[in-house]
Amino acid sequence: MSKVMKDVTAAGFKRDTLVGHLGRDPTGWKGAVNPPVYHTSTVIFESLEELLETRRDRASGAFVGFTYGREGTPLTRAFEDAVTALEGGYRAVVASCGLGAIAASLTAFLSAGDHLLIVDCVYGPARQFCDDILTRFGVEVTFYDPLIGAGIEAMIQPNTKVVYMESPGSLTFEVSDVPAITKVCRARGITTIVDNTWASPICFRPLAHGADVSINAATKYISGHSDLMLGIAVCTEAAFVPVKRTASAAGYCGGPDDVYNALRGLRTLPIRMERHQQTATRLARWLKTRPEVARVMYPALEDDPGHALWKRDFDGASGLFGIELKPCSEPQLAAMLDHLDIFRLGYSWGGYESLVVPTYPNTLRSATTYGGGPSIRVHAGLEDCDDLIADLERGFARLAAAA
Numbered sequence: 546m547s548k549v550m551k552d553v554t555a556a557g558f559k560r561d562t563l564v565g566h567l568g569r570d571p572t573g574w575k576g577a578v579n580p581p582v583y584h585t586s587t588v589i590f591e592s593l594e595e596l597l598e599t600r601r602d603r604a605s606g607a608f609v610g611f612t613y614g615r616e617g618t619p620l621t622r623a624f625e626d627a628v629t630a631l632e633g634g635y636r637a638v639v640a641s642c643g644l645g646a647i648a649a650s651l652t653a654f655l656s657a658g659d660h661l662l663i664v665d666c667v668y669g670p671a672r673q674f675c676d677d678i679l680t681r682f683g684v685e686v687t688f689y690d691p692l693i694g695a696g697i698e699a700m701i702q703p704n705t706k707v708v709y710m711e712s713p714g715s716l717t718f719e720v721s722d723v724p725a726i727t728k729v730c731r732a733r734g735i736t737t738i739v740d741n742t743w744a745s746p747i748c749f750r751p752l753a754h755g756a757d758v759s760i761n762a763a764t765k766y767i768s769g770h771s772d773l774m775l776g777i778a779v780c781t782e783a784a785f786v787p788v789k790r791t792a793s794a795a796g797y798c799g800g801p802d803d804v805y806n807a808l809r810g811l812r813t814l815p816i817r818m819e820r821h822q823q824t825a826t827r828l829a830r831w832l833k834t835r836p837e838v839a840r841v842m843y844p845a846l847e848d849d850p851g852h853a854l855w856k857r858d859f860d861g862a863s864g865l866f867g868i869e870l871k872p873c874s875e876p877q878l879a880a881m882l883d884h885l886d887i888f889r890l891g892y893s894w895g896g897y898e899s900l901v902v903p904t905y906p907n908t909l910r911s912a913t914t915y916g917g918g919p920s921i922r923v924h925a926g927l928e929d930c931d932d933l934i935a936d937l938e939r940g941f942a943r944l945a946a947a948a
């Protein structure tokens with residue numbers, strides 16, 4: 546499998562061609578286009594020597610062989626290698642969900658007495674993991690302003706081991722200066738981790754901007770159909786063994802069908818992302834013209850505060866953005882959100898369907914404040930944009946009527 550994959554990447558094909566061919570070896574699978582799904586816990590060894598070889602393989606950190614379902618199968622490896630090739634890493638590690646990949650990556654590099662710097666607009670459950678779990682095990686956690694850039698240097702302590710970024714940030718969509726931060730950290734031997742879920746491997750490649758680990762919640766855009774939970778951490782050569790050993794030791798692993806469907810989703814990721822961006826851009830522009838809207842938070846818009854950095858570092862935008870409404874009552878908000886015909890009210894995003902969810906950014910910040918009014922996170926799905934605009938237009942009419 547890796548033989549064929551290397552041929553594909555070495556051929557210098559463009560990204561969309563690679564997406565269709567990475568992690569595939571039809572000649573090894575009797576002609577089947579797609580990889581087989583390995584439903585297995587046990588891996589049978591032909592001999593004692595073969596069993597001992599896998600023990601040496603794990604001990605050395607090579608992790609090439611297959612020993613047990615929890616450690617991955619050839620299918621897991623195909624998915625990991627495909628995402629790794631897209632993001633330009635050494636190897637990747639699959640986890641049961643995005644949060645599992647985050648927990649594995651953080652705990653791989655942090656011990657009691659160490660200090661973690663983590664961005665203030667981080668995904669809420671990641672914040673909770675740091676506040677509730679890491680601190681209990683003696684890790685010092687400090688949140689930093691997403692706009693800090695090279696100013697991160699002043700927050701670094703002698704015991705700082707990891708700087709964790711997410712760009713654009715959850716709920717408020719600030720763009721971080723990832724290259725400026727990784728440059729400061731590289732010079733000091735500090736490990737950098739970036740949550741890349743918003744951009745997906747199509748729109749941003751954190752390792753190309755100096756990061757050590759890039760995390761994707763494959764639950765979102767990679768799978769694209771809101772039907773599974775999976776996480777993946779793409780690593781540099783130096784970061785791979787610590788993350789793999791930690792994921793393995795803590796029992797973070799992906800289920801066979803979820804990995805299969807994530808790899809299947811990857812095949813259409815570029816065209817889906819293009820449409821998500823197109824629809825989100827049109828929606829965001831339209832929302833800016835609405836009298837009910839105070840602000841739109843979407844770095845792909847020219848006048849967004851993060852636009853210049855986004856344009857410099859990203860290859861595209863996803864379909865997720867935030868809007869801040871002018872002050873309105875909760876019954877007004879309910880009148881709008883409760884009766885939408887296409888947009889549904891729910892957490893998560895990255896699937897084919899449009900979603901909205903009210904957000905409360907101030908409840909998830911400690912280093913900075915969100916100075917805005919009621920806010921909504923919008924996920925632009927793959928439906929017709931005219932229908933989506935009409936749906937929101939009817940929602941605004943209900944909001945006004947409920948005043």
Ligand SMILES: *Cc1c(COP(=O)(O)O)cnc(C)c1O
Nearest residue numbers: 642643644668740742762764775
């Ligand atoms: C959803 C999400 C995650 C977590 O992924 P799960 O698969 O739901 O655990 C991590 N980071 C970001 C930015 C997310 O939106």
